[in-house]
Amino acid sequence: MADIMPLALHVPEPAVRPGGVPDFSSVKIPKAGAVPRPEVDIGSEAIRDLAFSIIRVLNRNGEAVGPWSGLLTDDDLRDGLRHMLTLRTFDARMLLSQRQGKTSFYMQHLGEEAISCAFQKALSPGDMNFPTYRQAGLLIASGYPLAAMICQIYSNIRDPLKGRQLPVLYSSKPHGFFTVSGNLATQYVQAVGWAMASAIRNDTKIAAAWIGDGSTAESDFHAALVFASTYKAPVVLNIVNNQWAISTFQGIARGGAGTFAARGLGFGIPALRVDGNDYLAVHAVAQWAIERARRNLGPTLVEYVTYRVGAHSTSDDPSAYRPKTESDAWPLGDPIIRLKNHLILQGAWSEERHKQAEAEILETVIAAQKEAESFGTLHSGEKPSAREMFEGVYAEMPPHLLRQRQRAGV
Amino acid sequence: MADIMPLALHVPEPAVRPGGVPDFSSVKIPKAGAVPRPEVDIGSEAIRDLAFSIIRVLNRNGEAVGPWSGLLTDDDLRDGLRHMLTLRTFDARMLLSQRQGKTSFYMQHLGEEAISCAFQKALSPGDMNFPTYRQAGLLIASGYPLAAMICQIYSNIRDPLKGRQLPVLYSSKPHGFFTVSGNLATQYVQAVGWAMASAIRNDTKIAAAWIGDGSTAESDFHAALVFASTYKAPVVLNIVNNQWAISTFQGIARGGAGTFAARGLGFGIPALRVDGNDYLAVHAVAQWAIERARRNLGPTLVEYVTYRVGAHSTSDDPSAYRPKTESDAWPLGDPIIRLKNHLILQGAWSEERHKQAEAEILETVIAAQKEAESFGTLHSGEKPSAREMFEGVYAEMPPHLLRQRQRAGV
Amino acid sequence: MPRMSMVEAIRDAMDVMMARDETVVVFGEDVGYFGGVFRCTYGLQQKYGTTRCFDAPVSESGIVGTAVGMAAYGLRPCVEIQFADYVYPAYDQIVSEAARLRYRSNGEFTCPLVVRMPTGGGIFGGQTHSQSPEALFTHVSGLKTVVPSNPYDAKGLLIAAIEDPDPVIFLEPKRLYNGPFDGHHDRPITPWSQHEASDVPAGHFALPLGKASVVRAGTAVTVLAYGTMVHVAQAAAAETGIDAEIIDLRTLIPLDLDTLAASVAKTGRCVIVHEATLTSGFGAELAALVQETCFFHLEAPIARVAGWDTPYPHAQEWDYFPGPARVGRALAETVEA
Amino acid sequence: MPRMSMVEAIRDAMDVMMARDETVVVFGEDVGYFGGVFRCTYGLQQKYGTTRCFDAPVSESGIVGTAVGMAAYGLRPCVEIQFADYVYPAYDQIVSEAARLRYRSNGEFTCPLVVRMPTGGGIFGGQTHSQSPEALFTHVSGLKTVVPSNPYDAKGLLIAAIEDPDPVIFLEPKRLYNGPFDGHHDRPITPWSQHEASDVPAGHFALPLGKASVVRAGTAVTVLAYGTMVHVAQAAAAETGIDAEIIDLRTLIPLDLDTLAASVAKTGRCVIVHEATLTSGFGAELAALVQETCFFHLEAPIARVAGWDTPYPHAQEWDYFPGPARVGRALAETVEA
Numbered sequence A, B: 001m002a003d004i005m006p007l008a009l010h011v012p013e014p015a016v017r018p019g020g021v022p023d024f025s026s027v028k029i030p031k032a033g034a035v036p037r038p039e040v041d042i043g044s045e046a047i048r049d050l051a052f053s054i055i056r057v058l059n060r061n062g063e064a065v066g067p068w069s070g071l072l073t074d075d076d077l078r079d080g081l082r083h084m085l086t087l088r089t090f091d092a093r094m095l096l097s098q099r100q101g102k103t104s105f106y107m108q109h110l111g112e113e114a115i116s117c118a119f120q121k122a123l124s125p126g127d128m129n130f131p132t133y134r135q136a137g138l139l140i141a142s143g144y145p146l147a148a149m150i151c152q153i154y155s156n157i158r159d160p161l162k163g164r165q166l167p168v169l170y171s172s173k174p175h176g177f178f179t180v181s182g183n184l185a186t187q188y189v190q191a192v193g194w195a196m197a198s199a200i201r202n203d204t205k206i207a208a209a210w211i212g213d214g215s216t217a218e219s220d221f222h223a224a225l226v227f228a229s230t231y232k233a234p235v236v237l238n239i240v241n242n243q244w245a246i247s248t249f250q251g252i253a254r255g256g257a258g259t260f261a262a263r264g265l266g267f268g269i270p271a272l273r274v275d276g277n278d279y280l281a282v283h284a285v286a287q288w289a290i291e292r293a294r295r296n297l298g299p300t301l302v303e304y305v306t307y308r309v310g311a312h313s314t315s316d317d318p319s320a321y322r323p324k325t326e327s328d329a330w331p332l333g334d335p336i337i338r339l340k341n342h343l344i345l346q347g348a349w350s351e352e353r354h355k356q357a358e359a360e361i362l363e364t365v366i367a368a369q370k371e372a373e374s375f376g377t378l379h380s381g382e383k384p385s386a387r388e389m390f391e392g393v394y395a396e397m398p399p400h401l402l403r404q405r406q407r408a409g410v
Numbered sequence C, D: 001m002p003r004m005s006m007v008e009a010i011r012d013a014m015d016v017m018m019a020r021d022e023t024v025v026v027f028g029e030d031v032g033y034f035g036g037v038f039r040c041t042y043g044l045q046q047k048y049g050t051t052r053c054f055d056a057p058v059s060e061s062g063i064v065g066t067a068v069g070m071a072a073y074g075l076r077p078c079v080e081i082q083f084a085d086y087v088y089p090a091y092d093q094i095v096s097e098a099a100r101l102r103y104r105s106n107g108e109f110t111c112p113l114v115v116r117m118p119t120g121g122g123i124f125g126g127q128t129h130s131q132s133p134e135a136l137f138t139h140v141s142g143l144k145t146v147v148p149s150n151p152y153d154a155k156g157l158l159i160a161a162i163e164d165p166d167p168v169i170f171l172e173p174k175r176l177y178n179g180p181f182d183g184h185h186d187r188p189i190t191p192w193s194q195h196e197a198s199d200v201p202a203g204h205f206a207l208p209l210g211k212a213s214v215v216r217a218g219t220a221v222t223v224l225a226y227g228t229m230v231h232v233a234q235a236a237a238a239e240t241g242i243d244a245e246i247i248d249l250r251t252l253i254p255l256d257l258d259t260l261a262a263s264v265a266k267t268g269r270c271v272i273v274h275e276a277t278l279t280s281g282f283g284a285e286l287a288a289l290v291q292e293t294c295f296f297h298l299e300a301p302i303a304r305v306a307g308w309d310t311p312y313p314h315a316q317e318w319d320y321f322p323g324p325a326r327v328g329r330a331l332a333e334t335v336e337a
């Protein structure tokens, strides 16, 4: 043992920190159109490589190329563009609202708009998303009223959740949007259970689970994969890899695996990686995975490669832990600009129409905001009552809560 | 959606149930010596296949063949045989003791003796095992006194654990045997933490984590792999796949993955499968993985393919859920017979010496048992005192416990 | 009426509900083909098929996590945790999710889920097969917590729990599974068939959650107990000859405070008994409530008899267990105080 | 003495211990490079390197699970759970492992571990950034539970916790991090620098675990409080003019029952205040102990003022929070009863 060298702990570090020059040269990006599109009933082993590559449709010139292209009409794509623009505009207004003290907290999607917007497009009515706090695009793309979202964010008297829940933790059963938890990863396994229930009842609905790169480290992620793998649950297991978990770079959660998609392979679950900033690619992969689920072929794991351009939340300042210009260096570009350029190239859009759309959307968002504000904000106007606070803990209020409500005098 | 077929839940079932004919034709068993032995600093991707094969050294004729052979001397092997025989004899006596009411509970190793006995042989003093309840071979192979084990099982006045712990949940720091938990999987991640601590302190000790096939479904398994992968902890992650978790066959925990070893690949952790009934193969693979850890190359996942021949515990009757003859059909044979035959073939052992060894070992075990019984059994003789029950909850007894002990009048 | 053990009553409750309601599903570790390590689900897979009753991976968080999703879908999962000692990996799903779905979604999503688990000691199970974690659930808003003490109650309460629109923690004192147990471990075991509470109605019958039962009327002191301790308290009363009024709480949340308070107002004295460790056990809440509600009736301090604040030991099981002698002593002290 | 906020005092405690003892390691989510979302570990990685202070994956069970292993090896890990609301995934490791290593191994393996976590509401954090789960730890034998209410105590108690040979749950009222808070959320925030408890000794200094402090002497009623509620109780006493004796428990387990009992024996009345939900909160244990110990001194029922039995709501935060008005009302009722 005398010649044994002492051990040393390996602690992964991001390539650069504030003050350094952003460097994404380690992110290997295949050409658009390069990754094949297998049949949906293929086994996970046969498509191992897809967990280590990146499926892309839009190339640098804005053309849609390769086997994953050609699924959406120009109308669909203009819809998609509008959804993304709406989400981005909504985010900007709500960030401002938070700074103005109209609410306590907000979380934006900047740079990640394509993922939730394009995914929702591939779902059918009745399907259920189990989202995190960064998938409001699912709501927007499914037509949920913006004013209702803002009322939730303001915790005002029209908040559908009666002021009980933190801003952005929406819920809408009719829009297939499961009540968001503040606890990370808990809902990943619930999505699997929901999907199992659909299969138990011989239903046709499928579920979609959502998680961030950082949160894949949580134990519930494992439970979800175990149950999905064992019972072949009709669920799409989405991982949004936006490179950061608050101040922690994705290497801390990922460890020695090349990718997050690789996790699925240990369970025999087909796993794909996709350019998360490419609306067409996201939609195509979502459709593929959803079809697998719908045809009872079991779960699919999808890793969306993207970048969190904004702060983690309004409580966060990313300049403390990463170079300010890192987002500019991100090699996959901006999802809105890329789709816009594609549509223009197709002759289905123009700079002018884009400006007009932006203006219209801003107007719509402002109108929704005004509507919401007519019902108050967190610190002004009528609030959900203290009486509401005691409701809904149980279907029927038990004696001890009745006593407490009485004591509170409400 | 009209043409969408209804979903249906897939619930895995074992190939046969009581009344059926045992069938292990689906267990693909490569020839002994067929699997290559890579350098220890190889990357996990380069040895993917090792997670889907089975490393074997002893062939049908009892010869040790291939690149994983040749590490142990005849003396070593005779030691190993003695350890396995001791464990088997010990088990038989303790099962009997439990039926005689000398203790409440017992768990045997029948068919799995090679794993813990051979693994221990590859460790160095100071290394730490985090075992489950089915690795007493680690203690036996490291020379822990049998009488002390029996005193623990009897919860008698000489029980090193003062009667506090369930039988077989031993603890021995000097023998590198971490206090066994009754809660499954919790200690897998503790082993990783212990190994990280060794690396933090620039020590040379490594840790070994142990888990059963069924327990890999627990969430702590994931936490262990995440932390081991991220910090490259010097730990060997052992999975004993004995085909059953109480009444539940391994397919329920494994799901769609071909093997349990495959789990490691999702984390970039080198993963090997080994014939758990082949003392030489177990030792060789253990040595390889331990060397990796010792050289700070990080964690290794090892799946031991074996079969739980006995009942899960003395509370279990396996004939209720699997064919009685299933263990006879198990294709990897009996670890003791295989090592014995090998030694005989080598000319280093004989039927006679074997019988003699069996007799000697039986005598040793009986002597230990007599010694232990002189200090009482669970229901006879002096017991660890009620006073002991109040000790050791904290280093120093806080006032409320003092009051309770007083109240108890002890 | 058929005679049933507690195991049979629990099984029958699930059987009745699975037959009546297609959305009831049962799963957990070893509960499918084998029928559970305590045999509470024996025969259900055979009768209702593998998609209504099945084996789960050894993952308590996965069992409860998937069950929460199923409940949100519209099923009524009734899952088993093999021992209450193993519920902790599922604790987050119970506390942060099951208990809060209704509240945080304003009723859009609900969680009609039952989590069954064997609880308590007395079987030489050591520290990981003996725990009584009820207080860890009674502190959590949104949960109901039930602890039956006999076959009749077990069936009626389990059916009510399965029918309840909210998550219910259903703790089954394992030492009572096959017969009543009054703490005299050295005496022969009596089966349920000789106990009147084994007369269990066939078919559907539910007992309301939130109603205690007075199992022995008395005037000298009120005893609050649940699960195994109901039987121990009865033995203690009989052996001391103290005219105790013994109340079986049956459900801890919601609590039948009116019945408790009426009794203590009458007797002026109160002894609380549970097997869980003393500090921050449910007995603390009971003592706090009783002194608050009945302060001006109380003639003596409320006493608590409970498991000691140590892990549940193996060899010293009967030193740990709050048996009739300890309860009797508290009765005597309280009556004399 | 240097003036410190609570964040600074906590950081300083870790800094002092890391400098003194090479076996002290600090990790958790975002605690390394960034220094923690509340900045409690800011600068420690830079000073002691990435193997002494580092970022952990988002896995509370992994953080505590690896820390238990490290503690068993011989380190003294001091880990952070980002919010107490997120401790549940680690609950099994705390309850089944950290709390029991010493007992079940008869002292062969021990667990000198500190789990720090921000607790309590008052920052509009909604149901998942506001919880006070202390009662879930006080029920578990083998754990100590500490809740400081000011910078001085925070430093002294955290150093004692790190030096303690057993696992300590260290709950930091996040609303107190940057200034004392008496519940008057509509008044301007005062920083710690204006409070005498921000006079914190430099270097090593430890306060014993298990000693309460009388923060206001009085004769009319005893108030038992900890964390944020110590300040709320002081405001309530000032505003009602009731001569309350206010006791800051500082550590819940071990509890300084002698100090509590002496006070209640003197005042004959007791009000217990905590922010956690009422039912089965630590106040229940306090009420049970006080009535047991001081029964013949008590002139009025012991009152509890606590968070309501609901999840912590967002909009109704100040309806939920047991502020000075509610505490004052209980003081008045108890004094008049």
Ligand SMILES: Cc1ncc(C[n+]2csc(CCOP(=O)(O)OP(=O)(O)O)c2C)c(N)n1
Residues within 6 Å of the ligand: A134, A182, A183, A184, A211, A212, A213, A214, A215, A216, A240, A242, A244, A245, A246, A308, A312, D029, D058, D082, D086, D089
């Ligand atoms: C159980 C739990 N632990 C910790 C947190 C605090 N937290 C909120 S978001 C976050 C980072 C999540 O990162 P990631 O999963 O990558 O998602 P992203 O924010 O990048 O979308 C953390 C640690 C939490 N909400 N829940």
Ligand SMILES: Cc1ncc(C[n+]2csc(CCOP(=O)(O)OP(=O)(O)O)c2C)c(N)n1
Residues within 6 Å of the ligand: B134, B182, B183, B184, B211, B212, B213, B214, B215, B216, B240, B242, B244, B245, B246, B308, B312, C029, C058, C082, C086, C089
């Ligand atoms: C957390 C937890 N859940 C459940 C159990 C009950 N239990 C004990 S052993 C066992 C099966 C374990 O099977 P496996 O991991 O394959 O190990 P083996 O017994 O085959 O060696 C179960 C479910 C437990 N001890 N701990």
Ligand SMILES: [Mg+2]
Residues within 6 Å of the ligand: A212, A213, A214, A240, A241, A242, A243, A244, A245, A246, A308
């Ligand atoms: Mg992220």
Ligand SMILES: [Mg+2]
Residues within 6 Å of the ligand: B212, B213, B214, B240, B241, B242, B243, B244, B245, B246, B308
């Ligand atoms: Mg097994």
